[in-house]
Amino acid sequence: MTLFILAYLAGVLTILSPCILPVVPFILARANQSFHRSGLPMLLGLAFAFAAVASLAAVAGGWAVEANRFGRAAALVLLAAFGLGLIFPSLSARLAAPLVTTGSRLTTWAQDGRAGTLSSLVLGVATGLLWTPCAGPVLGLILSGAALSGPGPQASALLLAYGIGAATSLGAALLAGRQILGRLRPSLLWVERTRRLAGVAVVGSVVLLGLGLDTSLLQRLSAEQTAKLENTLLTKLAKPLGGWGQSAEAAVPDTLSGPLAALLDRQGWINSPPLRAEALRGKVVLVNFWTYSCINCLRALPHVKAWAETYKAQGLVVIGVHTPEFAFERDPDNVARAKAALGVSYPVVLDNDFRIWRAFGNSGWPGIHIVGADGRIRHQATGEGRYDQSEQAIRRLLAEANAPGAADGRQPVEGQGTQKEADWANLRSPETYLGHDKAERFASPGGLTRDAPREYQHPATQPGNFWSLSGNWTVGSEFAVPNAAGGGLRYRVHARDLHLVLVPGSPDRPVRFRIRIDGAAPGASHGADTDEQGFGTVRDGRLYQLVRQAGPVATRTVEIEFLDPGVRAYAFTFG
Known part of the structure; x- marks a missing residue:
């Protein structure tokens, strides 16, 4: 009662x-x-x-x-x-x-x-x-x-x-x-x-x-007063609540102050039970905001995984907060599969409503927040890079917390596949969304038609960093969908790597595709998700690496032909 x-x-x-x-x-x-x-x-x-x-x-x-x-x-x-x-x-x-x-x-x-x-x-x-x-x-x-x-x-x-x-x-x-x-x-x-x-x-x-x-x-908008009132109710009525679902102690976030309290009343933990206050209180905690189809998050991931392994013995707690950009990234099963495929062993919590994001004042993907043993955020980094600064902050805060033993400096981290660091010197193509809400630099004659099927054509000439469609497509707010086999997508790119976020229309109906670089098979310049002839298959929703230029990086025209209909294409990213 x-x-x-x-x-x-x-x-x-x-x-x-x-x-x-x-x-x-x-x-x-x-x-x-x-x-x-x-x-x-x-x-x-x-x-x-x-x-x-x-x-x-x-x-x-x-x-x-x-x-x-x-x-x-x-x-x-x-x-x-x-x-x-x-x-x-x-x-x-x-x-x-x-x-x-x-x-x-x-x-x-x-x-x-x-x-x-x-x-x-x-x-x-x-x-x-x-x-x-x-x-x-x-x-x-x-x-x-x-x-x-x-x-x-x-x-x-x-x-x-x-x-x-x-x-x-x-x-x-x-x-x-x-x-x-x-x-x-x-x-x-x-x-x-x-x-x-x-x-x-x-x-x-x-x-x-x-x-x-x-x-x-x-x-x-702040609902802090409401949360405080609810916490008071939980505190006063905590004893009678044990025995159903999670324990009353695990549900009371006011046992931990600061932004870490936002982690305690969450459901949706992957490969981990909900964390309790005693697992975090007095510890150095690294919180990584990420989403699994974000190329910037993927390239930061090897560093976060290395920190979790290197400093675990000294008491560092690493938590991944999965905050989605696209709707398909909200599905817990999709996140669980991505976590396993990417080799993430530390706890990950779902943040589909951006509540933890707001509690930490995060501003982008990836977002690194390091909380000291005093419960305060002592270091923040948004985006890629500055990994040495983040690691120095980890070591300094562990020393403040009197952590046993000081780990030696790690060897340089080298990511593989989509997690490999970008070739910044040759990266001249910006992230490009295909949904009409954020679409830019579209080159097909007649422009985009919103939310309705239409025949498109590639232009006779295409400027650098512009994209175009061919065949019958429907362009929605978040993604573009080919309505028949043979739909084409073209991008004029200057970057070592070209990635595309793709989702099959149905989990049990993979979508085949083929890419060409300047009209020919990619050969040695194929990506991790294509072969030398340019063929690949979309089986689940994620970021696909289509091209990794093998020689000197130059401006190339990359064409993707979808051999089956129904795939959802979200965004190009580059490395």
């Missing part, structure tokens, strides 16, 4: 968190309706939908997350229709816009005494599908316990208690809004303006959620 009370109170406290803000307009839009027939069913729908989705996400893996994308899309359409119906009720029939007409009908249905309860419940479920609260200490405890214990009624009941707690605080806000409206002088003009303002707020929230700004923007 204590754990249910704790979950409920943590849900109540979400009203203080910025993550609740996108939900508030949906709730307040019902302030002028009966609470029992409108507000209460909507809040219950929100709580039950959140509990169902969170339960699946905790125990069912990536397929549940993928399925919820469709539920979110449907909810966005439904709530957008509702908001537009509030703004344009008199224009819906005349404009004959399907979305506005649907919104107008939905609004009428929601105000109908016979159907108001059901419609409010439907809107509540839609809101619950969109609501993603900040994973504070208590929610982290519940989700970790659910993941460790497997599916069961207790996990779902705890998540429902959390959702009902959030619904309670939102219900209080809804009742307060009704009181304010009741005290204002009633007039048709005022009611009309209030309804329209509510519609604008609803549509604004839909846009915020649809663009993903609820996680990338709102979660950057």
Whole structure:
């Protein structure tokens, strides 16, 4: 019972968190309706939908997350229709816009005494599908316990208690809004303006959620006070919580101060149990922010692995924080496979919501942060290079911590394959994204067409560092996809190495490709993922090395022909 009370109170406290803000307009839009027939069913729908989705996400893996994308899309359409119906009720029939007409009908249905309860419940479920609260200490405890214990009624009941707690605080806000409206002088003009303002707020929230700004923007705002309150609850109720999921001690981050506390209430550790405070307190800790398809991260990795091995005996703790750049890098199975393939033996924790990233104030990939035995960040380095400075900081902080024995200086680190240091003297090509959100220097005639299939052609002449397409492609926000076999991709490059981030359309359908350099097979200049004839196969999502120039580095035209459709091409990087 204590754990249910704790979950409920943590849900109540979400009203203080910025993550609740996108939900508030949906709730307040019902302030002028009966609470029992409108507000209460909507809040219950929100709580039950959140509990169902969170339960699946905790125990069912990536397929549940993928399925919820469709539920979110449907909810966005439904709530957008509702908001537009509030703004344009008199224009819906005349404009004959399907979305506005649907919104107008939905609004009428929601105000109908016979159907108001059901419609409010439907809107509540839609809101619950969109609501993603900040994973504070208590929610982290519940989700970790659910993941460790497997599916069961207790996990779902705890998540429902959390959702009902959030619904309670939102219900209080809804009742307060009704009181304010009741005290204002009633007039048709005022009611009309209030309804329209509510519609604008609803549509604004839909846009915020649809663009993903609820996680990338709102979660950057401080929720420190909420976390402190939750930590107080955990501390006071810690003893009764042992025995379900992870222990109460492991879930209480206030046993460790500073940025390291952000590591303690996380689920998603790979090849390691969740780290506890005693594993980090008083230790020198190196935190490496990385993502497995980032060429800069890969080239820094040999140094981080060498430090972990060399200074382990003196007490250095190395932790990899995997913070993804692309959506496919969020999949825990993908990260686990990459970790094994790259030979990473130290603990890695998933940071899909960038929470640990923000706690450390990290600013790029790779990011090295070395925390002294006093719990403070004593050295930071962003990007490649300055490895000697980082190693000197490790040795100095270990000496301060009175670590036993001082390791001799290491031999120079030499990475292999994609982890080999770049040929900086000849690197003149910049990282190039293929999705239209960040695409630059596109050379095909007619430019890019966003999110729609189209026939492309390579230009007659192509400037250096420009890229082009041939065949039928669809260019999305993050990646470009050939819609038929034979789709071509060309880049005019000046660098020793050319890499391309590629993902097969389906894990069980590899995609074959062939590259040519200046119109010929690459021969000795083939990359680690191609042979001398230029052939290669995309089997999983990662960075592929297509070219490593064997002789003097010169400007070359590299063409990639995909022999099967469906591959997703994300970005060129160079070395």
